[in-house]
Amino acid sequence: MHIAPRGEDGPLPQLAFANTFWDKYEQLEKPVRAGVRKAMKKFQQLTVAELRADKGLHLESVENARDPRLRTIRITDFWRGVVLAPDDGGDTFLLVNVVQHDKAYEWAAKRLYTVNTATRGLEVRNVVAIEQLTPVLEQTATKVQERLFDGFSDASLTRLGIDAGTLRAARTITDKAQLEAFASLFPEDQFEVLQFLAEGFDEDTVWREVVAVRRPTDPGPYDPDDLSSAIANTHSRITVVTGAEELEDILTKPFAAWRIFLHPTQRRVAYRATYTGPAQVTGGPGTGKTVVALHRVKHLLQRSPHAGRILLTTYTTALAKSLRESLALLLEDEALLKRVDVTTVDALARDVVRRRRGSVPRLCDDADERFRWRKVQQNLGLEWNEQFLSQEYRHVVLTQSISTEDEYLRVVRRGRGSALGPVKRTQVWRAMRMFEQGLRKDGKCTYLQLCAEAARLLGEPGAGDPPYAHVVVDEAQDLHPVQWRVLRGAVAPGPDDLFITGDPHQRIYDSRVSLGSLGIPVAGRSSRLRINYRSTEEILRWAAALMEDEPVESLSGDGKDSLAGYRSLLHGRRPALRGFGSEDAELNAVVAKIREWVAGGAAPAEIAVAARFHQTLDKVKARLERAGLPAVLVREGPGQQDVGVRLATLHAMKGLEFRCVAVIGVTAGTFPFPPAVTPPDVDRLQHEADMLAERCLLFVACTRAREELYVSYTGRSSRFLPAAADIEG
Incomplete structure (x- = not known):
């Protein structure tokens, strides 16, 4: 059990954050976030006894709570934090949510925190909702001959950590759709165990791939009341703060934690023990494909700590820079990080040619x-x-x-x-x-000629062993076949050779590929992520409508891909679409919208303006600066540290995300952009592919928004947009 350090007047508290807290924290207005920081600092300054007595913090029990350890603390007059507090004598406090005053008590009253009997991690369930839903499903289940988990005994499910409360509900479930309905209600580890079983994995495989990877090496006797140990065992979902500097850093840069957090549905894919060959993960924007790729690298490193090098690669230099920063956050061991090369395919090709030929032609x-x-x-x-x-x-x-x-x-x-x-x-x-x-x-x-030469050099007789033991590919949808040949040549065919993530709905460079024909067969090793953890459902539905009825070729080139079942668990305001009679009026309006967002608590760096042309962005920058709002042109993509509203072309928005996004200049003459589209009388199929790429470009820009999306145009709107708004100005 954890033993807290002691101050002069008793033990000092240990502070921890549930990763569900970061969802809410990013969306809070500035005064509320300041209140969180002020309240949390008290956990660094006061003893446990002083915390309980502090009138400003006002650590208060929740009436009719299903978990008597849940407390609320005062953040502001209208906001409360929900804290899982230790029983008398304990020292670890877990901040699990920040909610408006009345809703905080309602939320807390329904939750129950328990220790998983198998993983020994801390779990939470909406016990009230489960108890209300289970009897209804029990009645329905009596009419069904076969239920989803009939093939598993109570003893088997208990061994995997399914406790009595979850077991009763699980026995009522008849299909995968019903299981998904429990996603936000069941304890996280237990829900993932049931997901694995529903997908056809046997008991021993689920133990190995879900339970054993989280279970302590020496778990000791099961203690349902040992909150501190349970929190320490839940490092994938809980961040423990060890000092004042770490607390300040994590509260001022909370999104760093979110960038590497893995949801249960993603963990199943990232931490699968092994794949027998190339594996593919697809999903719409915000489903966490990049996070899955990062964790797959971590899994491969930990599984084979002394094996060969790993390549983590993507399409652009800016995205590679972002991957490198995120991987550094995820890997605590510097030695492991040094075993990973994070670079683009083009840079890899240039390195291969330079090593084999001694020089590289100048690039066109x-x-x-x-x-x-x-x-x-x-x-x-x-x-x-x-x-x-x-x-x-x-x-x-x-x-x-x-x-x-x-x-x-x-x-x-x-x-x-x-x-x-x-x-x-x-x-x-x-x-x-x-x-x-x-x-x-x-x-x-050209870059593609360079890649073709690198692929030839890697594949020629006497070339030696491939340079990598594993290759992990992010944003794979825009890679050209010659770039895939470089990757195929960089790793020997076999188990866990290539792990590929991407979204064909974000394909903006019209790269057509058949992975199977390139020696990268993914049949039987493909997974799809359907839950968006970034944007609200309102933004998601609006953006998805831009792609309606458009057939999109799958990532592997062996069929069509669809956004069917793609959804978000978050909700917010509907996107705004506005039309204007002049560019001057449109530019004035976007400045006013940014003022509104800043006044509402969004930092300038959390806001982006996207446009097709650099000239438009230059005009926006000039107007923002005249209005006293800082602005920075995005040239290098993710990782920029400048303070200011981000201004980016639509192509540069790839891989980025912001609380608020304005996409401007979406006119009939810009989307589709005539120079980017082959006339149908020249090549009908290329015309269709170019038109789809134009839709994808707009779709990508709109799905960069987490909370608010604003779209505008001057004159006649793009045919891709929904029904035009009334023209203003």
């Missing part, structure tokens, strides 16, 4: 590449524009590793909607050869 940026294709098209007098030629090279030649004219003349041009006979193919092939020759003459190459 997007603008230079477009200029070169335009020059080729003009020199040859071709009927196709530079966009068509570039896409043909990207989606056919590079995708299928074509190196000769004969191969190109015979190849099936998958995903291309324009017919090319032999004569025309010869003309296009000549253009592509001229493009490559021009780059070689200037000592340059």
